[in-house]
Amino acid sequence: MxxxxxxxxxxxxxxxxxxxxxxxxxxxxxxxxxxxxxxxxxxxxxxxxxxxxxxxxxxxxxxxxxxxxxxxxxxxxxxxxxxxxxxxxxxxxxxxxxxxxxxYAASPQEATDWYYRLSIASNYIRKTRIDRNIAWKTATEYGDLDVTINLSKPEKDPRDIAKAKLAKASSYPKCLLCRENEGYAGRANHPARETHRLIPLDLCGVPWFLQYSPYTYYNEHCIILNGDHVPMQISRHTFENLACFLRLFPHYFAGSNADLPIVGGSILSHDHYQGGRYTFAMERAATEKEYVFKNYPTVRAGRV
Ligand SMILES: [Zn+2]
Structure with a gap:
């Protein structure tokens, strides 16, 4: 004792x-x-x-x-x-x-530094597990490619699988991203989120939230999620929201997975983007085709 x-x-x-x-x-x-x-x-x-x-x-x-x-x-x-x-x-x-x-009043970077440290100290991000991930860069004809092997999701115990099978169906929270996860105790088939803390954001007048991914696979891997459980859909709003997020956090990148199964995001039922403090190979790649917008001469866009 x-x-x-x-x-x-x-x-x-x-x-x-x-x-x-x-x-x-x-x-x-x-x-x-x-x-x-x-x-x-x-x-x-x-x-x-x-x-x-x-x-x-x-x-x-x-x-x-x-x-x-x-x-x-x-x-x-x-x-x-x-x-x-x-x-x-x-x-x-x-x-x-x-x-x-x-x-944040002092600086956006100070705010995210503090929030990231909190997310590790609280064990919401299980750093000891994340550190087992293997990541390296490899040169290809298209430029350097980032490769990550995620070893941080533990192998399932057969006893846990048996329990999850017996767990009665629940639609609360509606998905792994919904803000109702904040403080949720979890169950056989849903992770505990008592230590989860969200930061409210205003993106173009709509309530969104910022959080870190508990399964982070690059530095300060954050998720920007809609306040409502609405499906992912790439639209004009996506670009407005991403630009809005970058105005709030200029030291981060922001991007969206495709709104398509298999090649796209893993949770298509809830609108969300990825961000963080990392320079992906895509950002370093040379532009193959540049696009010009007649009414927006200061905007640069291209396909890499
Ligand atoms: Zn949801």
Whole structure:
């Protein structure tokens, strides 16, 4: 039992260091943790360490929870449970939005730097897993090509697959992108999103949201999503929205997958774009054909 007490102290220490909680939140966060972890009291332990991510502490807590029968020791149950644990040390959505806006007033880059660090500290982006991805560039006759092998999505445990099959059909949230995911506890066939925090955006007068992809495969891989669950459709609005986003975040790129199955986005039922702080091969490629717009002489467009 003393080990779990030490783990709680370690997590509170980590959350303080990463700015997830303030000193005034510590007792409250400790009490939430003992409830989730099923222990009766909290006995603080001295901690002197600096961790890059919460993973080592969460692993201790998950092993302990599995040993005590709080969870079944499967990947999905562990992922659902460690998200519940991290939620105990998370700021509320309104606090995140307020702080993001305060940083944005200084500079858009300061705001996204802060938000990206938060998304890793909260374990919403599972950095320890993402770091396993393999990425390299390879020279081709068309220019350098980016190749990424995504190893961060864990292999499914047969016990999890069996549970997902038995799970009753649910249409809440409507999809993996809907804003109703914010704070959702997840289930056998839907990931936990208690630590998910969205940033509201105004794109051409319409409510949109900014978030990072939890399965990021390039630097600061963000998703720009419509406030409503409406299907993807490339239209004039797409270009207006992308230009609008770049005015708000000039240090990012923004683009859209095709609104077509297989070759296009993986979630076509919800309008969204991709963005981030990365220069793709497509941006470096030479222009094959340039297009000129008579009424917009300052706009440059081309096919690469
Ligand atoms: Zn949706």
């Amino acid at each position: 003393s080990d779990i007490q030490r783990s709680i102290s370690r997590l509170l220490h980590f959350a303080r260091q990463k700015g997830l909680i303030a000193p005034d939140d510590e007792v409250y966060a400790a009490n939430r943790l003992i409830d989730v972890l099923g222990v009766e009291e909290y006995v603080p332990h001295a901690v002197d360490e600096t961790l890059e991510t919460a993973t080592p502490v969460l692993e201790e807590m998950l092993d302990d929870a599995a040993a005590r029968g709080l969870i079944e020791n499967t990947v999905n149950e562990r992922d659902l449970f460690d998200t519940r644990i991290m939620d105990c040390v998370m700021p509320r959505p309104s606090e995140v939005v307020r702080e993001f806006r305060a940083h």
